[in-house]
Amino acid sequence: MKQEFTLSIYSENHVGLLNQITTIFTRRHINIESLTTSESAIPGVHKFTIVVFTSRDQINKLLGQIERRIDVLKAFVFTAEEVIHQEIALYKVKTEALLNSNEIEKLVRQYGARILEVTSEYTVIEKTGHKDETQELFDKLNRFGVSQFVRSGRIAVTKLNQELLSNYLVKLENDLSILD
Amino acid sequence: METKTQPETKEANPMKKQRMNGSEAVIQSLLHEGVDLIFGYPGGAIMPVYDALYHYQEKLRHVLVRHEQGAVHAAQGFARVTGKVGVCVVTSGPGATNAVTGIADAMIDSTPMVVISGQVASPLLGTDAFQETDVVGITQPITKWNYQVKRAEEIPEAIAKAFYIARTGRPGPVVLDITKDAQFGMLDFEYNKQVKIRSYKPTFPIKKDSIAEAVRLINLSKKPLALVGQGVILGGAEDELKTFLEKTGIPAAWTLLGLSALPSDHPLNVGMLGMHGNYGPNVKTNESDLIIAIGMRFDDRVTGNVQKYATNAKVIHLEIDKAEINKIIYADVPVVGDVKQSLPMITEMVSETNHDEWVKEFRACDKIEDQKIITPELYPAKEGLTMGEVVRRVTEAYDNDAIMVTDVGQQQMIASRYFKFKNTRSVVTSGGLGTMGFGLPAALGAQLGMPERPVCLFVGDGGIQMTIQELGTIYQTKAPVKIILLNNNYLGMVRQWQELFFDRRYASTLLENPDFQTICKGYYVESSIVHKREELDDAVKKMVEHDGPYLLEVRVEKEGNVFPMVPTGASVSEIRLE
Ligand SMILES: Cc1ncc(C[n+]2csc(CCOP(=O)(O)OP(=O)(O)O)c2C)c(N)n1
Ligand SMILES: [Mg+2]
Numbered sequence: 001m002k003q004e005f006t007l008s009i010y011s012e013n014h015v016g017l018l019n020q021i022t023t024i025f026t027r028r029h030i031n032i033e034s035l036t037t038s039e040s041a042i043p044g045v046h047k048f049t050i051v052v053f054t055s056r057d058q059i060n061k062l063l064g065q066i067e068r069r070i071d072v073l074k075a076f077v078f079t080a081e082e083v084i085h086q087e088i089a090l091y092k093v094k095t096e097a098l099l100n101s102n103e104i105e106k107l108v109r110q111y112g113a114r115i116l117e118v119t120s121e122y123t124v125i126e127k128t129g130h131k132d133e134t135q136e137l138f139d140k141l142n143r144f145g146v147s148q149f150v151r152s153g154r155i156a157v158t159k160l161n162q163e164l165l166s167n168y169l170v171k172l173e174n175d176l177s178i179l180d
Numbered sequence: 181m182e183t184k185t186q187p188e189t190k191e192a193n194p195m196k197k198q199r200m201n202g203s204e205a206v207i208q209s210l211l212h213e214g215v216d217l218i219f220g221y222p223g224g225a226i227m228p229v230y231d232a233l234y235h236y237q238e239k240l241r242h243v244l245v246r247h248e249q250g251a252v253h254a255a256q257g258f259a260r261v262t263g264k265v266g267v268c269v270v271t272s273g274p275g276a277t278n279a280v281t282g283i284a285d286a287m288i289d290s291t292p293m294v295v296i297s298g299q300v301a302s303p304l305l306g307t308d309a310f311q312e313t314d315v316v317g318i319t320q321p322i323t324k325w326n327y328q329v330k331r332a333e334e335i336p337e338a339i340a341k342a343f344y345i346a347r348t349g350r351p352g353p354v355v356l357d358i359t360k361d362a363q364f365g366m367l368d369f370e371y372n373k374q375v376k377i378r379s380y381k382p383t384f385p386i387k388k389d390s391i392a393e394a395v396r397l398i399n400l401s402k403k404p405l406a407l408v409g410q411g412v413i414l415g416g417a418e419d420e421l422k423t424f425l426e427k428t429g430i431p432a433a434w435t436l437l438g439l440s441a442l443p444s445d446h447p448l449n450v451g452m453l454g455m456h457g458n459y460g461p462n463v464k465t466n467e468s469d470l471i472i473a474i475g476m477r478f479d480d481r482v483t484g485n486v487q488k489y490a491t492n493a494k495v496i497h498l499e500i501d502k503a504e505i506n507k508i509i510y511a512d513v514p515v516v517g518d519v520k521q522s523l524p525m526i527t528e529m530v531s532e533t534n535h536d537e538w539v540k541e542f543r544a545c546d547k548i549e550d551q552k553i554i555t556p557e558l559y560p561a562k563e564g565l566t567m568g569e570v571v572r573r574v575t576e577a578y579d580n581d582a583i584m585v586t587d588v589g590q591q592q593m594i595a596s597r598y599f600k601f602k603n604t605r606s607v608v609t610s611g612g613l614g615t616m617g618f619g620l621p622a623a624l625g626a627q628l629g630m631p632e633r634p635v636c637l638f639v640g641d642g643g644i645q646m647t648i649q650e651l652g653t654i655y656q657t658k659a660p661v662k663i664i665l666l667n668n669n670y671l672g673m674v675r676q677w678q679e680l681f682f683d684r685r686y687a688s689t690l691l692e693n694p695d696f697q698t699i700c701k702g703y704y705v706e707s708s709i710v711h712k713r714e715e716l717d718d719a720v721k722k723m724v725e726h727d728g729p730y731l732l733e734v735r736v737e738k739e740g741n742v743f744p745m746v747p748t749g750a751s752v753s754e755i756r757l758e
Contacts, residue, residue, distance in 0.1 A: 012379050016316060023321055057506075064503030070325040070345055073379045169378070 223271025252282020411475015
């Protein structure tokens with residue numbers, strides 16, 4: 001059975017790692033739904049957040065192959081319920097449409113979105129939330145015409161109070177067995 | 181890595197740092213890794229390294245091949261028989277792309293190797309400069325690790341890391357792409373062999389509970405079968421394997437790359453697994469109640485149809501590479517780690533037993549296979565020479581103790597089935613990639629790695645022509661490899677499939693071959709040709725006695741087939757005897 005998974009992959013900050021990781025998915029024809037990379041809370045450690053739809057069995061195989069890459073420190077897999085996650089979306093509408101009725105303003109309030117910029121021609125609205133929420137707002141705004149729309153990749157943190165990797169790194173430092 | 185000039189800042193290391201350029205640092209680093217033999221081909225972007233090599237000819241021998249693919253395969257042959265890291269040096273652009281096939285081969289067959297490629301000067305990177313290719317990009321999916329070195333100061337650390345990664349854990353090839361300016365640049369050389377890479381864990385401590393569970397299953401099992409893979413050889417665990425088998429009496433079958441880990445005549449050796457393997461181990465896989473996979477990865481040539489594989493068995497999987505666990509076959513008990521450590525832990529706890537009745541079932545299968553396949557192959561009643569009888573003559577001429585190298589095709593399968601072994605690390609063959617053209621340069625590398633042991637190459641008339649120019653390297657090095665060219669005038673293995681599965685439509689498999697004897701003459705390599713059975717013994721004798729490289733061409737039956745065979749998509753128990 002296919003389901004949605006969020007992967008948190010920690011790596012050294014080297015050029016070419018993004019490619020190393022994405023080819024593991026593309027080789028198996030698994031579509032990456034979203035991908036975000038950033039620094040983690042640990043200095044020098046990079047973090048990839050990747051969302052895919054696949055089976056549990058498949059995700060475990062992928063995880064093994066990702067961790068096998070020399071510069072990858074560790075990869076974790078979560079279901080949506082196991083992490084706190086967000087995406088950000090930007091919507092561009094005609095300012096005229098905003099002024100014509102109070103419908104758009106009502107949507108902005110109702111969805112907890114905010115207006116980023118207003119010019120005489122266009123207005124940019126921002127909303128953070130889960131994908132279904134930002135999508136719902138898009139569908140509603142689009143009745144008034146959305147001229148540009150963009151949604152970021154997912155970002156996620158775990159419900160634990162530290163980076164999962166921190167413990168692992170400490171363990172690594174004390175573990176001499178990795179020296180041959 | 182930023183190195184400081186003042187030696188007093190590093191009081192722990194009394195060694196004085198030496199000022200030198202990047203190229204010399206490459207050579208010095210290789211010497212620190214104990215390298216004394218490298219294979220390669222020069223060109224513009226690697227010329228500074230060659231210039232440095234010139235000054236170190238006594239300490240570091242360079243073998244000039246005739247094509248970069250040959251350099252890589254030779255390094256593979258060297259690595260496979262010695263257990264050391266094979267090293268090759270190539271230039272940028274076409275030099276590096278010519279090496280790609282060999283790198284992919286080493287990757288899939290877990291061969292430790294370091295390939296150093298020259299690269300255009302760093303300011304030119306990304307500008308489509310002369311002989312620039314994105315070597316790091318191209319080789320990324322076919323290396324265990326790769327890295328572009330752009331500054332001379334990085335060289336010692338990059339090389340130390342490369343060797344460490346190549347040889348530890350599950351071994352594999354590493355590519356270091358060194359820009360020309362890094363080769364010219366100056367540095368204060370200091371070499372620290374020991375590296376620690378926090379993101380890389382080559383092996384894992386063995387979990388005690390998995391050992392206990394494995395032992396429990398082994399003690400309960402009525403029909404256990406051990407599958408021996410190359411992991412046993414890579415881990416140097418041949419003795420540990422033997423002790424385990426002998427205490428438990430468990431029959432052991434081998435994968436193509438696990439061949440020679442266990443002597444051929446060991447009473448518990450029940451033969452080869454997979455597509456052209458032996459009848460017994462294939463059929464019995466599905467009767468076994470416990471599969472103990474040791475350092476192997478359930479390649480599809482071994483498993484046949486995975487849905488119908490080992491259907492009655494629980495599976496214990498001893499494997500150093502975590503990513504192999506559950507990749508193809510679900511492991512009831514995974515034992516992650518080096519088999520050299522895990523096997524003795526199991527042996528110590530397991531009950532002493534035997535499985536004589538079960539082993540007898542394999543021997544009964546052998547009888548069937550003997551009668552239907554082996555006897556007609558080794559003692560043919562027909563006029564035409566078979567590949568099998570040639571292989572048998574050669575292995576016996578060396579008292580079953582030579583190194584066997586093969587190319588790819590029918591001759592590879594026949595050689596693997598009929599060559600016999602007494603010692604480990606005696607097989608060099610392209611397993612996972614099945615690279616035609618592998619054999620000739622790999623045999624050269626194997627011979628240079630093991631000058632005291634005889635090396636016999638079995639190669640087809642198709643495959644030899646893919647790297648035939650390495651006869652030049654063999655001549656130049658005088659490496660005394662014995663080349664047995666099994667000439668059937670066909671791309672035999674493909675022709676066999678056409679015969680069996682494409683209604684005998686022999687599309688583009690018939691070869692109009694050159695006169696191989698004349699070619700040998702051109703390369704000053706001694707040779708002879710055999711057409712008839714009566715000539716074979718003398719010809720083999722002459723080859724064995726010849727002091728130097730030799731090519732023995734045998735005209736074998738054109739349409740001989742390799743059997744048994746598990747057809748694609750079929751279960752291993754549906755193995756065909758005809
Ligand atoms: C580089 C490469 N190209 C194509 C193949 C496909 N292939 C596998 S076996 C074979 C025929 C080999 O013919 P030959 O070398 O004469 O050996 P034989 O099977 O006749 O012993 C071919 C074409 C391959 N394995 N490698
Ligand atoms: Mg042939």
